[in-house]
Amino acid sequence: MTDITIFHNPKCGTSRNVLALIRHAGFEPRVVEYLKTPPTRDExxxxxxxAGEPLRALLREKEAVFAELGLADPGVGDDALLDAIEQHPILLNRPLVVTPLGTALCRPSEAVLELLPVGPLPPFTKSDGEVVHDSGRRRS
Structure with a gap:
């Protein structure tokens, strides 16, 4: 059984599409609704x-609290960013997916395909009607 985890917000269309793509591939992931159960600072x-990303790359810049807290300032360090995420979990961008092939912020939703240890998959239709075709390219 393959261990897949998605840090998910069910109100987010991209997050819902990623979860559906994982299930389309035949996997039932561990779903962490991070607004209800936020990951720790260490997590x-x-x-x-x-994911090979700076912490700042995992921030959701579109949230009002991002601007309110002045987080766009490049001088804001990782500890302050972690404080902000801890106090406002909505700042954590989604969906983050962890599989045996790696970890990534899956935006756009089809980015999850590189992390799925199967493939290529049959076409998948996203909630907006866009059809996703799987090239079969995976991380190694």
Missing amino acids: IRALAAA
């Missing part, structure tokens, strides 16, 4: 490292 730091 967030580890997710960023596993």
